[in-house]
Amino acid sequence: MAHGSLLSIMANVRTLRFHTDYGPVPLFEKAREKLKDLAGLSLGIPHAQARVEEREVPQHLLTDFQPEFWELVVVETSVSTGRISYMSLRRQLEFNEYLWIVLAHEHVITAWITERAGNRSTHPLIVKDGPAWDAAAAGQEPAINAAMAGWADAYFRRVRAHRVLAALAAAPDRQSGDRLAMAAHLVMEGRTWKEAALESGWRGKASLDAAIARLLRAVKRTAHLER
Template structure:
């Protein structure tokens, strides 16, 4: 099934700042992530992921890596966080409503700054403006 909308990925080190301010505002407290749906439960099983640890989100001990925003609205839809669990580094993708989207066992040196990261341009500017406006109303 194709996605309902297109998204663009941004890295925490290259911004836009307002997008990451919004993600950190929304995910500012520890919360239990919901791991529902066939995709995420299959990935957890396939990758031998420590479910209890990876569903206990705590922004104090987790590192924000990237965020994705809708290309049509500029609004944040999911973010990727790094956490160490069971002796491995994991990227945990968190969607709206504190839902666990997927988990990826990653090399500790991996930083997530690949070629798909948006660092400039009109979409970057729009995402920055939209999230700055949303934060003014927060």
């Protein structure tokens, strides 16, 4: 697969996030089996290569990949097929440092080193129950029915809210930032975007949507200029 095609797929696939602390066990067993087949990881994606170099990540640990030294922490699956799309792995280095990587098949998407052993189990988008969790536990594709559709709608409202909060963290002085943050927090608590818009002082959902679009474009533009 060409690098451009892979990046295009990454941008468009809607995924569900599962954590090793919450399972389901069969999903993580399947993911670990996939890792056993990887003898080396690809650093061919320019963005990933840049991150590896600027963060001084030991490249030999990736190109000479040895799964037994890595802890599988997060697995993301396609919401439409249930297939594994991404995996997040952690490995302890010397001097109490931890190397994290995100994989899409054999491709490294990004990598970073931290001094904390936290395993990201408190991330607000982790799937801990519901029809998608049940399907993953049974090794099946998520059933296309009313229950799954309603659950997925609520989940992806939270995904968007999380994107808004992350963008605001990157642009803390953004105009209307307080109202955007309030709306995002309300959605994370279970409101719809329409309800959140009215409760946080917007004229309506359309006004809120336009402000979110401007925020995300601005943050994307800034990130591009900083590369």
